[in-house]
Amino acid sequence: MIDKNGNPVSIINYLSWIGFKPVTTDEFTALYRSPLSFEKTPNFKVNLLQNTWRDNSLGMGGDLLKLVRRTLDIDESQAIQTVKEQLNAYSPHPPQVYKAVNSAQQKIKILNVQRLRNNRLVGFLERKGIPWETFNKHIEEAYIKVGKKGFYYLALKNDRGGYEFVAPDFAGSSEPNWYTTIPVPGSTCLTIFAGMLDFLSALVYYELPDPRCTTIILNSFSHKNEVELLLKNFKKINLYLNNDPAGEKLSRHLMNQHKNAVDYSKQLYENYPDFNSFLCDYLKKDLTYYIPVRN
Numbered sequence: 001m002i003d004k005n006g007n008p009v010s011i012i013n014y015l016s017w018i019g020f021k022p023v024t025t026d027e028f029t030a031l032y033r034s035p036l037s038f039e040k041t042p043n044f045k046v047n048l049l050q051n052t053w054r055d056n057s058l059g060m061g062g063d064l065l066k067l068v069r070r071t072l073d074i075d076e077s078q079a080i081q082t083v084k085e086q087l088n089a090y091s092p093h094p095p096q097v098y099k100a101v102n103s104a105q106q107k108i109k110i111l112n113v114q115r116l117r118n119n120r121l122v123g124f125l126e127r128k129g130i131p132w133e134t135f136n137k138h139i140e141e142a143y144i145k146v147g148k149k150g151f152y153y154l155a156l157k158n159d160r161g162g163y164e165f166v167a168p169d170f171a172g173s174s175e176p177n178w179y180t181t182i183p184v185p186g187s188t189c190l191t192i193f194a195g196m197l198d199f200l201s202a203l204v205y206y207e208l209p210d211p212r213c214t215t216i217i218l219n220s221f222s223h224k225n226e227v228e229l230l231l232k233n234f235k236k237i238n239l240y241l242n243n244d245p246a247g248e249k250l251s252r253h254l255m256n257q258h259k260n261a262v263d264y265s266k267q268l269y270e271n272y273p274d275f276n277s278f279l280c281d282y283l284k285k286d287l288t289y290y291i292p293v294r295n
Contacts, residue, residue: 009083011046011053011064018071022046026170027146034058035071041273043244047172049108049146059221059246108174110163111150112143118152124168125154128276129283130200137209138182139196144174156180156196156217164219166196179223182215189213190234192227192254194242198275202240205279213238221246228254237261242274 012022012030022030023042034044034055043057054061060070068079116122118141125135135154142155142163153165160178165171180196191213193199199217203209214234216227218241231237237258241247243265251263269278 009064011051011067012048014064014068014083015046027149027151028170028172035067037245041244054220056221057245059224059249061222109145110142110174111145113140113155113157113163114143116141116154121152121154121167125200128197128201129279130197130204133209134200134203138200138203154196156219158219164196164217171195173219177220177222179219179227180217182211182217184211184214187212187214188234189236189238190231191215191238191240193217193240194221194247194274195219198240198242201275201279205275205282221250224250228257231258231261235260239263239265240268240275241265243270244273 015021015032015035018035020032020035022032024031025048028048030046030048031042032044032046033040033042034057036044036055037057041057043055045054045056046052047054052061052063053067064083065076065079068074068082069076072079072082074082116136116139121141122132122135125139126132138156140155140157142153142165144151144153144165151167151170153167153170156164156166158164158173158176158178158180160176162174162176162178164173164177164180182199189212191202191211193202193215194217196217196219199211199215203211213236216230218224218227231254237254237260239251239254239261241251241263247265251261251265255261255263265275269275272278272281
């Protein structure tokens with residue numbers, strides 16, 4: 001929606017109107033506790049570049065009107081009227097929380113993708129329990145620019161040529177957003193991870209230089225239907241998704257529809273939110289494992 005000055009109505013201003021404040025923010029995202037569920041973990045992310053939202057605990061997202069409809073349980077015409085009333089109520093001085101960035105003016109520009117060597121990113125992975133010999137083979141670093149500012153991020157290329165980005169205080173992607181496949185020729189098994197850190201964590205835990213099964217990293221649950229179409233090509237499906245509502249829902253669905261699917265999140269790290277959280281705790285107890293953390 002557009003306000004009377006011709007600017008997009010900000011999702012973060014709407015969230016402020018209904019009483020929600022961001023837990024953390026950076027140049028690209030604002031992270032909240034979900035207004036749609038009772039989750040205490042901040043899993044609700046607003047993309048400031050695109051003025052869109054994603055609730056990772058529920059596996060859904062969309063634009064402002066969809067959020068208004070979901071939070072108030074109303075139809076689209078009622079949602080439009082609600083936003084108009086909110087604008088009038090706060091006019092001429094609407095709340096100045098965080099302005100959504102105009103994506104046409106500040107698109108992500110990938111200036112360079114290269115071998116990972118940024119000390120901040122290397123140190124981040126080492127603190128996550130992932131050593132150089134693991135990440136150096138599978139993950140790159142990208143130097144991107146948004147507006148006049150430049151940033152270094154961990155980068156994983158997806159199957160459509162876009163990139164997934166991760167840093168200590170950021171997770172996002174460039175267009176087109178899609179899943180990443182790491183093929184293993186002749187493999188009859190498929191392993192599915194939620195994100196790149198979970199994939200790397202599995203290599204560390206199982207002491208593997210490369211995956212033994214063809215591997216898919218979802219990068220987003222929005223691709224789950226397309227990925228499911230591929231499952232018929234494999235004799236065994238290994239699931240290493242997150243222990244949150246979205247991950248658990250997808251794991252249950254895949255196991256119900258595919259009798260050859262096994263949920264290792266419940267067998268291996270049931271008491272942890274994801275594979276990497278489990279790995280970090282596991283390595284603390286393994287006195288034989290040591291990664292020198294860089295400053």
